[in-house]
Amino acid sequence: MNEDETSVGIGSPPERRKQMRLKALWIGIWLAFMSAPVKDLVDAHHTAWATALGTFGLLVFVGSYLLLVYRHTSKALDPLRVRSALAFLGVLAVVLSLTLGTPWLVLFVYVSVSVGATLPLAAARWLIPLVTAVLIGIGAAGGHPREVISALAFPALLGGFAMAGVRQMIRTTIELREARATVAQLAANEERLRLARDLHDLLGHSLSLITLKSELAGRMLPGRPEQAAAQVADIEQVSRQALVDVRSAVTGYRRPTLPGELAGARTALAAAGVTADIPTDVPDGLPEEPEEVLAWGLREAVTNVVRHSGAHRCTVTVAPRQTLGGRVLELTVADDGRGAGGTRPGNGLTGLAERLATVDGTLTTRPTHPRSGKGFTMVLSVPFESGLGSAE
Numbered sequence: 001m002n003e004d005e006t007s008v009g010i011g012s013p014p015e016r017r018k019q020m021r022l023k024a025l026w027i028g029i030w031l032a033f034m035s036a037p038v039k040d041l042v043d044a045h046h047t048a049w050a051t052a053l054g055t056f057g058l059l060v061f062v063g064s065y066l067l068l069v070y071r072h073t074s075k076a077l078d079p080l081r082v083r084s085a086l087a088f089l090g091v092l093a094v095v096l097s098l099t100l101g102t103p104w105l106v107l108f109v110y111v112s113v114s115v116g117a118t119l120p121l122a123a124a125r126w127l128i129p130l131v132t133a134v135l136i137g138i139g140a141a142g143g144h145p146r147e148v149i150s151a152l153a154f155p156a157l158l159g160g161f162a163m164a165g166v167r168q169m170i171r172t173t174i175e176l177r178e179a180r181a182t183v184a185q186l187a188a189n190e191e192r193l194r195l196a197r198d199l200h201d202l203l204g205h206s207l208s209l210i211t212l213k214s215e216l217a218g219r220m221l222p223g224r225p226e227q228a229a230a231q232v233a234d235i236e237q238v239s240r241q242a243l244v245d246v247r248s249a250v251t252g253y254r255r256p257t258l259p260g261e262l263a264g265a266r267t268a269l270a271a272a273g274v275t276a277d278i279p280t281d282v283p284d285g286l287p288e289e290p291e292e293v294l295a296w297g298l299r300e301a302v303t304n305v306v307r308h309s310g311a312h313r314c315t316v317t318v319a320p321r322q323t324l325g326g327r328v329l330e331l332t333v334a335d336d337g338r339g340a341g342g343t344r345p346g347n348g349l350t351g352l353a354e355r356l357a358t359v360d361g362t363l364t365t366r367p368t369h370p371r372s373g374k375g376f377t378m379v380l381s382v383p384f385e386s387g388l389g390s391a392e
Helices: 017-042 048-072 079-100 102-118 121-141 146-220 225-254 258-271 288-309 347-358 385-391
Strands: 275-277 313-323 326-335 362-366 376-383
Touching: 017 048, 017 079, 017 102, 048 079, 048 102, 079 102, 079 121, 102 121, 102 146, 121 146, 146 225, 258 275, 258 288, 258 313, 288 313, 288 326, 288 347, 288 376, 347 362, 347 376
Parallel strands: 275 313
Antiparallel strands: 313 326, 326 376, 362 376
């Protein structure tokens, strides 16, 4: 069974029947504390009318509690309805406790939990102690055992404030999810604007020139075919140059970048259950071609870790280093898997070494743990003189 079909994310309303049942079970499991008033009704200490009214009152209380907490935890209800429902639960708890005795004091614990689950922290932090104080007052005035009052007062306080914390966490999660969606939408809009600007800069002038020359050639064609032919030749030249520019731009859009591949590696390793230690920043000043080669190398290395290594942990570092041959930027990918053993390099590593050779880079591999031969470490090195110049 797909996990997404049964699990409900924090702050997400249930969308399927199974998710609704799981959420109802999670909320309803706390009704186990209702055993005290149920036992009081079953023991037949009250008259038939008192038992019937107590049963009806308990069912109404439980139904109201479940409806309020179930509906409000993922989608806030109207504040007036919330306050009215809380007042109703409080009044019902007072009436049942005063009329039916000690076992019914437990209802105040659910009132406190409802306050924490539905009201903002500013209101809940004084209303939860107030509900607890009412519980203690009714218990003391009615001559109920002190140990029962003490046993219920702490759950009322702790349960109420715990639910207030859960509510705050849910609200924060919802806000973070909405903010993440907004940021993603803004990033997509910015990318569309950038693409529109690039296309306008690339094609606007060329297409305008082609249009003008086409109109001019059309007017020249009847009486001056030689000049019209020259205009057509210019149109062909401009259109070919526009095609070259568009292809160059598309190649730039498709070019992998090191920050993008680092983010992709983090996602791929997490999905494979591999603990990843991956930097978020890369040094500035790396030219496009070496960066592209490192990006391809990182993709190849992470693919090997996910598919073949059986590793539990993978560490990626990107750092400049000074060598006798000059300043270089090293990308290191190390895992704790089974290692390469005696196998020959595959096509991926061979192709990667060829890519590095085009930018005067090098590729070295070794076991992560030389003594045991376990693990596999790949080090890609490219010249980084531009980074040195920018640092100065």
